Amino acid sequence: MSLLSALSNARSSLATVSAQTALVSRNIGNAQNTAATRKYANLSAGAAGGVQVVSIAQSQNHALFQSMTSATGGLAAANAMSDSLTSIQNVVGDVDATTTPSNTLTALQAALSQYAVSPEDPQTARAAIDAAKDVVNSLNNATKAVQSARKDADDQLTAAASDMNDILSQFQALNDGIVKGTATGSDVTDLVDQRDQLVTKLSGYVGVNVQVRSGNDMVLTTDSGITLFETTARSVEFTPQTAYDATVTGSPFKIDGVSVSGANSAMPIKSGSVYGLLTFRDETAVTYQGQLDQIASTLVDDFSESGTYNAQTGSFDPATGTSASPIQKFQGLFNVALGSTVGAAGSISVDPAFDNDPTLLRDGQTVDYNTTNSSGFTGRLNQLISAFSTQRSFDGSLGAGSQGSIISYAGSSTAWLQAQRSAAKDDIDYQSTLLSGTKSALSDKTGVNLDEEMTNLLDLERSYQASSKIISTIGNMVDSLLNIR
Amino acid sequence: MSNFLVSNYSLLSAPRTAVFKIQDELTSLQKEVTTGRLDDVGLSLGGRTSQTVSLRSQQTIVDKQRDANSVLTQRFDIMQTSLQSIADTGNTLLSSLIANGTSDTGTAATEQQAMSSLQQMVGALNTSSGTRFLFSGAASDQQTLKFSDFVGSGAQSSVASALSNFMTTNGISDMSQMTDSQLDSFLNGDFANLFSGSNWTANWSNADDTPVYNKISDSETINTSYSANDEAFRNIAKAYVMMSSLNSSGMSDSARQLLSNRATQSLSQGLSQMTTLQAQIGGSQQRLDATDAQLKSRSNVLTLSISSMEEVDPYEASTRVTNLTNLLEASYSLTARISKLSILNYIS
Numbered sequence: 001m002s003l004l005s006a007l008s009n010a011r012s013s014l015a016t017v018s019a020q021t022a023l024v025s026r027n028i029g030n031a032q033n034t035a036a037t038r039k040y041a042n043l044s045a046g047a048a049g050g051v052q053v054v055s056i057a058q059s060q061n062h063a064l065f066q067s068m069t070s071a072t073g074g075l076a077a078a079n080a081m082s083d084s085l086t087s088i089q090n091v092v093g094d095v096d097a098t099t100t101p102s103n104t105l106t107a108l109q110a111a112l113s114q115y116a117v118s119p120e121d122p123q124t125a126r127a128a129i130d131a132a133k134d135v136v137n138s139l140n141n142a143t144k145a146v147q148s149a150r151k152d153a154d155d156q157l158t159a160a161a162s163d164m165n166d167i168l169s170q171f172q173a174l175n176d177g178i179v180k181g182t183a184t185g186s187d188v189t190d191l192v193d194q195r196d197q198l199v200t201k202l203s204g205y206v207g208v209n210v211q212v213r214s215g216n217d218m219v220l221t222t223d224s225g226i227t228l229f230e231t232t233a234r235s236v237e238f239t240p241q242t243a244y245d246a247t248v249t250g251s252p253f254k255i256d257g258v259s260v261s262g263a264n265s266a267m268p269i270k271s272g273s274v275y276g277l278l279t280f281r282d283e284t285a286v287t288y289q290g291q292l293d294q295i296a297s298t299l300v301d302d303f304s305e306s307g308t309y310n311a312q313t314g315s316f317d318p319a320t321g322t323s324a325s326p327i328q329k330f331q332g333l334f335n336v337a338l339g340s341t342v343g344a345a346g347s348i349s350v351d352p353a354f355d356n357d358p359t360l361l362r363d364g365q366t367v368d369y370n371t372t373n374s375s376g377f378t379g380r381l382n383q384l385i386s387a388f389s390t391q392r393s394f395d396g397s398l399g400a401g402s403q404g405s406i407i408s409y410a411g412s413s414t415a416w417l418q419a420q421r422s423a424a425k426d427d428i429d430y431q432s433t434l435l436s437g438t439k440s441a442l443s444d445k446t447g448v449n450l451d452e453e454m455t456n457l458l459d460l461e462r463s464y465q466a467s468s469k470i471i472s473t474i475g476n477m478v479d480s481l482l483n484i485r
Numbered sequence: 486m487s488n489f490l491v492s493n494y495s496l497l498s499a500p501r502t503a504v505f506k507i508q509d510e511l512t513s514l515q516k517e518v519t520t521g522r523l524d525d526v527g528l529s530l531g532g533r534t535s536q537t538v539s540l541r542s543q544q545t546i547v548d549k550q551r552d553a554n555s556v557l558t559q560r561f562d563i564m565q566t567s568l569q570s571i572a573d574t575g576n577t578l579l580s581s582l583i584a585n586g587t588s589d590t591g592t593a594a595t596e597q598q599a600m601s602s603l604q605q606m607v608g609a610l611n612t613s614s615g616t617r618f619l620f621s622g623a624a625s626d627q628q629t630l631k632f633s634d635f636v637g638s639g640a641q642s643s644v645a646s647a648l649s650n651f652m653t654t655n656g657i658s659d660m661s662q663m664t665d666s667q668l669d670s671f672l673n674g675d676f677a678n679l680f681s682g683s684n685w686t687a688n689w690s691n692a693d694d695t696p697v698y699n700k701i702s703d704s705e706t707i708n709t710s711y712s713a714n715d716e717a718f719r720n721i722a723k724a725y726v727m728m729s730s731l732n733s734s735g736m737s738d739s740a741r742q743l744l745s746n747r748a749t750q751s752l753s754q755g756l757s758q759m760t761t762l763q764a765q766i767g768g769s770q771q772r773l774d775a776t777d778a779q780l781k782s783r784s785n786v787l788t789l790s791i792s793s794m795e796e797v798d799p800y801e802a803s804t805r806v807t808n809l810t811n812l813l814e815a816s817y818s819l820t821a822r823i824s825k826l827s828i829l830n831y832i833s
Contacts, residue, residue, distance in 0.1 A: 103542070375627070408539055421528055
């Protein structure tokens with residue numbers, strides 16, 4: 001041991017302290033950056049007893065990071081679903097709004113009751129036709145809202161696909177840099193922070209599973225196992241539909257050539273906004289449209305006219321059919337474009353003939369119900385009114401029940417929509433609490449605390465002072481030595 | 486590695502997230518306090534929304550049914566008034582017939598009174614309410630009788646021609662020559678025939694007898710059509726026409742006596758038949774009253790049920806607003822104090 005080795009130790013100490021001070025200032029600079037982790041220096045004793053910075057490390061917690069990304073994905077899915085449902089709800093209206101399908105149906109039944117009391121009054125007839133138009137508008141508008149919400153979902157999916165491709169290509173550049181830097185032993189901590197930030201961003205779109213391989217190489221898969229990134233970025237493909245109506249099926253969203261949702265998907269994803277949007281577009285919206293279509297087609301059926309041809313009068317009588325002249329059915333007040341029930345709510349309309357002559361509601365259009373042409377005839381009207389409370393069968397797979405009157409079915413359809421909204425909101429509450437919890441936990445483990453950095457700085461200042469003091473003392477000693485004569 | 490348990494970010498973000506949550510809750514509560522109703526009914530009730538939707542729909546139906554029933558009630562009331570006025574007029578004539586006897590002077594007065602009674606009945610039967618003629622039955626847009634004034638009407642000329650035909654056929658040149666038996670056969674034959682169902686609708690009435698049914702509640706349907714073709718009106722009209730249009734003043738005393746007897750008989754029969762009609766309408770009115778009471782109490786129950794589902798207790802809501810405001814203030818002052826807390830203040 002010599003005086004000079006003491007000097008070189010003090011010098012290395014000064015160099016290490018400077019490097020550590022630089023790290024402290026970097027940490028302080030990033031104190032408000034939630035994506036940044038705390039950096040620290042790994043020190044080791046040198047061969048001659050000095051100290052040196054071996055590498056720059058960062059605080060990490062893989063498990064917490066993974067739960068934070070999965071909460072991000074869950075929240076994004078719930079938000080996407082809730083936003084889409086709210087856009088429908090805004091058009092359909094609150095339970096006391098006069099525009100909901102169930103309320104317009106009730107108003108139509110009430111208008112028919114009023115008409116039955118004064119069947120000779122053209123004003124009450126006109127009011128009944130107006131109520132029927134409200135029903136049609138309500139169903140048409142709800143259909144438009146559902147389909148434009150599906151189109152919105154499609155647009156957001158398009159944006160998501162291009163954004164995901166961008167993220168993945170940036171990710172590739174960063175990952176390459178990190179793998180190279182790790183191999184050469186350079187400081188990659190900032191790059192790792194940026195890479196983690198991209199993973200978080202990506203997990204907003206699809207649920208992401210993260211694996212870190214040797215050499216700090218990261219592999220990304222969706223929560224269902226589809227590869228997003230392994231050495232190279234995989235492509236995300238999506239082709240939007242130009243327009244939506246009830247008959248259009250949305251095109252699949254593909255990652256690495258694999259469809260991520262739907263019945264045909266081998267590996268369906270479970271979270272992320274893409275999941276929320278696809279579920280809304282292909283399931284929730286389709287189901288609600290199905291309910292509206294059920295209401296519309298039942299309504300058309302309720303108001304249809306059935307009778308048998310009477311050769312003597314040349315018109316149709318509301319009689320029971322015989323084999324010679326069977327019962328024939330005609331569209332009545334409500335028309336719908338012929339074909340399947342799919343999209344009936346969008347194409348239902350009030351027959352213009354009824355609009356021109358509202359008394360057809362009382363007398364029948366094709367079938368002659370009012371044989372005596374009495375102005376006080378109420379038979380047909382009473383028949384129409386009781387149709388509203390008649391038990392009907394509905395498609396039970398649509399979630400709004402399979403038996404009930406048309407009004408009760410419309411009510412359960414509204415309730416179904418509200419239940420979906422309510423569930424989405426509860427999901428948002430849960431996921432956002434989870435996310436803010438995991439974010440705090442992760443930040444506590446990996447983030448920066450200013451107080452800690454400042455106390456560290458005090459330590460560093462002291463050792464810098466001490467090292468400087470050593471150098472000056474050694475200088476004095478060497479001076480004394482040189483002054484010996 | 487970090488030795489600290491809390492990062493700067495979570496230290497400052499904890500009260501901040503609390504503030505967002507409280508503010509969000511506060512906006513919806515404020516709306517609840519001012520409207521007294523849940524901020525977003527569908528969101529709060531979820532799947533239970535179907536109950537409030539169905540309650541609301543029932544309430545609309547019940548309220549509109551009551552409106553419709555009140556129209557029916559009003560019509561029945563007007564019909565009863567008209568019928569009562571016909572009955573009063575008829576009874577007055579009946580007592581005059583008995584009081585005036587069959588003297589010449591009395592006859593002239595009776596003739597006039599019968600004519601004015603007839604005109605009164607024509608007016609009463611032509612009563613309308615809104616767009617509807619109340620005694621037209623199913624043909625509710627047609628005026629009940631074919632004329633508003635019996636004088637100069639087809640009905641009057643049919644009576645006159647029946648009388649003149651009878652006199653010509655039997656070789657009677659003057660009313661005074663008509664014997665009792667001739668008068669009797671005329672009254673029972675040609676004249677009675679004028680008031681048969683088919684001739685009544687041909688000369689007098691536009692009404693349609695087809696019953697018209699209206700639902701007055703979910704389960705109950707009543708006939709709301711009462712037409713002027715009822716036998717009661719035909720008998721009363723027959724009595725009035727007998728006294729007013731058969732030239733009774735020109736008859737012999739005994740014939741006049743017979744005519745007066747027949748008229749009295751027909752009038753009393755008609756009036757008693759009309760009482761039956763009034764009782765029938767009264768029955769319907771009573772059904773309507775009972776139904777209305779029932780619908781009214783149902784509407785009240787429905788209103789209560791809807792409010793129990795959709796409405797919030799204003800006291801609870803405003804207490805919660807106060808609590809949240811306190812929390813918010815605490816959160817603000819906490820944020821301010823934490824942000825002031827720094828080691829920088831203590832090292833130099």
